[in-house]
Amino acid sequence: MPKPDAPTLQDLAPDGHDLTADPFPLYAALQAKGPVHRVLIPGSGECWLVVTRDAARAALTDPRLRNDIRHSSSWQSDGGHAIGRNMLQTDPPQHTRLRRLVAGHFTAGRIAALRPGIETVALDLLAALPQQGTADLVSQYALPLPVTVICDLLGVPAADRTLFHAWSNELVMPTTPETAADAAASLTAYLARLIDHKRSIPATDLLSHLVTAADDTPAPGTPAPDHGAAPETGRPTPEELLGMAFLILVAGHETTVNLITATVHALLTHPGQLALLRADPDLASAAVEESLRYNAPVHATAFRFAAETLDLVGTRIPAGDCVQISLAAASRDPLHHPDPDRFDLRRRQPGHLGFGHGLHHCLGAPLARTEATTALRLLLGHRPAFTLATDPATLTWRTSTLLRGLSTLPLTFG
Secondary structure (H helix, E strand, O other): OOOOOOOOHHHHOOOOOOOOOOOHHHHHHHHHHOOEEEEEEOOOEEEEEEOOHHHHHHHHOOOOEEOOHHHOOOOOOOOOOOOOOOHHHOOOOHHHHHHHHHHHHHOHHHHHHHHHHHHHHHHHHHHHOOOOEEEEHHHHHHOHHHHHHHHHHHOOOHHHHHHHHHHHHHHHOOOOHHHHHHHHHHHHHHHHHHHHHHHHOOOOOHHHHHHHHHHOOOOOOOOOOOOOOOOOOOOOOHHHHHHHHHHHHHHOOHHHHHHHHHHHHHHHOOHHHHHHHHHOHHHHHHHHHHHHHHOOOEOOOOOEEEOOOEEEOOEEEOOOOEEEEOHHHHOOOOOOOOOOOOOOOOOOOOOOOOOOOHHHOOOOHHHHHHHHHHHHHHHHHHOOOEEEOOOHHHOOEEEOOOEEEEOOOEEEEO
């Protein structure tokens, strides 16, 4: 007798419930039944979904769960709209080598040195917002701030940034498979041209650093690397160079847009917490941390694949099966976060999983924290009187397999 298809999350939700607007009641119901559930991810296939914090931490540190899709039992090609090959798609030792190439650009000291520039960009954007009237926080503040910062860091010309974001946005939250494929092709061609430009006119930006690392002459007798093996020299292959540029550009701004917007949204829908922050602006970083827990911008991890049959907190995962960890659900686990649906700036429970955990913990976490905290602090300091310009129930949440965020957040100033 054939095994029945796994249900989608929408199948598991009560009739009429909008999972896009509020997935958390379903996550709570799943947590009450167990830490791991078999579900169908539309467009991707069946997967084991991890929803509790203990199970999430176990999965995120289990070396038998691999990020390389070639461990999937259904793998035929890297498929989808993958651009190059990056850290999210690899495991040690390739992942270790690729991460080491860029880790030095995201240290606490490097990010601290970027703060004055981040503040300048934020202040310029705030100056363009009305003293009185309505404006969209996403398109006029939360989006252009991290786009400008990551493009400056990587070395993307200012004239190309709007186009780049349109491609990026289509890839992470596709309109249709066809438009996503078109965006992937356009962005791939653009990044290839940009890499060639950096090769001919090197500069001090991060992409120029990666191009230089890729072009370093190997020692005599060093074999050429193949697709799956780490070069003995540590140099990124052309495919890896393309993938790293793509990952840094996209991950370096899409998640931060959602973080800034979700933090302001949570404060506006919890006026007591907003009043607390206005009375004590030093709580801005606490507001960002609570927002990461309360409404994780990276809603779930990239898929992982069982390299061998394994037991994950009591659930048997056959070799080749797909596993996805819900960071959003795990960060609202009531066993670790009492009253998890309450947004509380003074929460003192153990840390959230908003940036993941283990080897693939988000490399850009210090930059995202700095950008979001700076954006919030300066917004409150320079445009302190603002309210939602619409009923919160009318706001549109955009979701993908990995990300969740507001498409717009209209505010009234003055």
